[in-house]
Amino acid sequence: MTGDLGVGLYVFMLATFVGLEVVRKVSRLLHTPLMSLTNAISAISVVGAILITGAQGATALSKVLGFIAITAAVTNIVSGFLITDRMLKMFKKREGPK
């Protein structure tokens, strides 16, 4: 097992363990924002969509599918980060004067 596949599998294994450890420590209070945040992060698939759409000599099919994929991913990135921040802003420790 050498080359890209091997390295990829190592990266996958390590990233999974890092993910499990890091997420385990996330406050239960924040599980909803956590989910919208990871959603935005996994919309990194936009990178793949850009490469498919922007490839030299991309066919019409590639362009259409890529276009939809970029739109869907960008929607996730934008709404995911913004709504996470909107939710987090609401978490306050002590109520100030109303």
Next chain:
Amino acid sequence: MTGQVVDYIYIVSAALFILSLKWMNSPATARRGVFAGEIGMLFAITGTLAAHHVFNWQWILAAFFIGSAVGVPIAYIMPMTAVPQRTAMSHACGALAAALVGTAEYYRSVQLHTPLATFEMVALVVETLLGFLTFTGSLMAMGKLQEILPSRPLTYRGQNLINLTLFVIAAGLGIRLILVPADAWIFPIFAGLALLFGVLLIVPIGGADMPTVIALLNSYAGLSACAMGFALNNKLLVIAGALDGSSGLILSIIMCKAMNRSFTNVLFGAFGQIQASKAAVDQRPVRSASAEEAASILEAASTVIVVPGYGLAVAQAQHKIRELYDNLMRRGIDVKFAIHPVAGRMPGHMNVLLAEADIPYDRLVEMDEINSEFAQCDVALVIGANDVTNPAARSDTSSPIYGMPILDVDKARTVMVIKRSMSPGFAGIDNELYYMDRTLMLFGDARAFVAEIVKELPARATA
């Protein structure tokens, strides 16, 4: 810019994504986490655009424009009560993106007569299979949460067998594609079966199981992005997908534990159609009370624990509860909120709603911490929660929810339950709690009833 530079940028992005999740460990640092995630994403996208010779700019820019135009209003206009639906929708979007990229890549390789290597095909098949089934599955979940579709489980005979057969056929076609990538006619059938399987997988799942299912779909969406990383040989995609996948996995494990159920049970168990075995108990008397009586009991209490559930979200009662909380706290009454992990329709649902109403988060207490406090508390006020308070889970071995960890509401000196009617909860199970001597039923809409209680209270509050 050369390809090497972009690799370094991707490493920075990956580190920022990990930091982003790490900072979510406390509300104090969480917003920094979002910022780190945004910067990581910005780096990754600009790096990609700069490093590769990208064509078809008009398509890419148009897609960015439309995506942002859709995303911004979603983020700002969406009411907090609709967050579970939005989450399901974004799982659908993420999975769709992965599936379509996989599809495009496959057809490109067929067209150019450059068959993909076996491991790339494996990744591509996993990516499209998970992507398509998560896409339709999430749409179904969204429909159920939005109540466009019936949120009760839809079941029929032989359901699991049909689903299993369908999945085996889809997987078989996937393997065939891996072995003979040039057989392009198989691909549409494969994709169609994956789409159909996603629908059938979620149809039998009821609303009460949504927290687990949403978390599981989250995990699938992440894994399909991860598979895309393998197909495109892009480590950043692998890392980000793995982070999302493991996050969804942890959340679904937490949800399963909170219901004392296994994955297979959630996915294949069809929880909701338990026959109302004890129909006779419906006839038993309950004590009900008016808002005025409830107000005077609350006024006399020194400690109150509020137990919110999905009914609170449905009635949008969070702001009225905040008024009640303020009023009681001003009287020196200690008010806390007991949060069951599966209260609501997604992990952390109640916390977000109560935070929206400006209730400080140190008043929101997890189940394990607060359960010992019920015995010393004067009033437990249950608002729109049912199964998570049912003592049958502790004592009745024949109950379908037996063994599920519950909030020990029944140990409080007085229990008050705001509920629309005596109809059983989501799982169709009668709740012993309602028939106890110490329990007062407050019948009505949660928001209206809490408002009435608040109205009865202020007489002496301003003094």
